[in-house]
Amino acid sequence: MGLIKKDKEMTSMQGKVALITGGSSGIGQASAVAFAKEGVKTVITGRSTAGLEETASKVKAAGGETTVFQVDIADTSVIEKLADDSAAAYGRLDYVINSAGTQGEVNVVADQRLESFEEVFATNVRGTFLVMKYTIPHLLKQGGGAIVNLSSGGGLVGVPGASVYCASKHAVMGLTKVAAIDYAKQGIRVNAVNPGGVDTPMLRKFFESIQDEDERKAARASFDASHPIGRAGRADEVADAVVFLCSPRASNIVGIALSVDGGYVAN
Incomplete structure (x- = not known):
């Protein structure tokens, strides 16, 4: 009995606190619910008031406690205060989930707009960097913690028409690896989760940016078919990986890209 009790204590996340950016929909929302089921309190950020309210409702239904902040992490002036x-909010910070992201547009490199490039990098790269920069001191006060950055299969391989998005997610992987090295000895584990196609509003918006209907349908069908599992992923499947990487069960996992992609990158 003593051994069982000790094991439960070692794996418990009860009472910890997680900050989740991009928590108003998709993977961020699913992660908030998954943390709630583990007894983790959450601070959720996002741009959509309605989406944040929906997430808060789902967290409470799962027995969790949450605080929401309406924030756009592309706005550099608010991130230090957010941290x-x-x-x-709850007197501590243990986990940071950088889930906020934007998909940009589908176009060959020469037709990509500079405005789209700047928008994607402001959120996906600069936002992720600044959230880490300003939250890491708070994690160090707790003696460590975990950071999970949402990269993508597009952060490991190229996706036709998605040069800007892929470049941003490759950059997230670079940030993840170096932060992991910088803080491993101080008790902060930094990793990335790399989803493939996940049926979220962002993925749907990505394909909706293709103007021609036939091209749009063909692109989506081809993308779905590129996943050996035969389907797009679900947000809750990715959220389970996020929670795992924060848990004590992942205590020796540092600086990795965990693909949750139905075999997309292996294909």
């Missing part, structure tokens, strides 16, 4: 407010 401070997130740590203050």
Whole structure:
């Protein structure tokens, strides 16, 4: 009995606090619910008031406790305050999930707009970097913690027509690996989760940016078929991987790209 009790104590996440960016929909929302089931309190950020309210409702239904902040992490002026407010919400900060992201547009390289490039990098790269920069001191106060950055299969391989998105997600992988090395000895584990196609509003919007209907349908069918499992992933499947990487069960996992992609990258 003593051994069983000790094992439960070692794997418990009860009472920990997680900051989740991009928590108003998709993987961020699913991660908030998954953390709630583990007894983790969450601070959720996003741009959509309605989406944040929906996430908060789902978290509470799962027995969790949450605080929401309406924030656009592309806005550099708010991120330091967000980090401070997130740590203050429950008196600590243990996990940081960088789930906020934008998909950009589908176009060959020469036809990509500079405005789209700047928008994608402001959120996916600069936002992720600044959230890490300003939350890491709070994690260090707790003696460590975990950061999970949402990269993508497009952060490991190229996806036709998605040069800007892929470049941003490759950059997220670079940030993840170096942060992992920088802070491993100080008790902060930094990893990335790399989903393939996941049926989220962002993925649907990505394909909706293709103007020609026939091209759009063909692109989506081809993308779905590129996953050996035979289907797009679900947000909750990715969320389970996010929670695992934060848990004590992942104590020796540092600096990895965990593909949750139905075999997409292996194909």
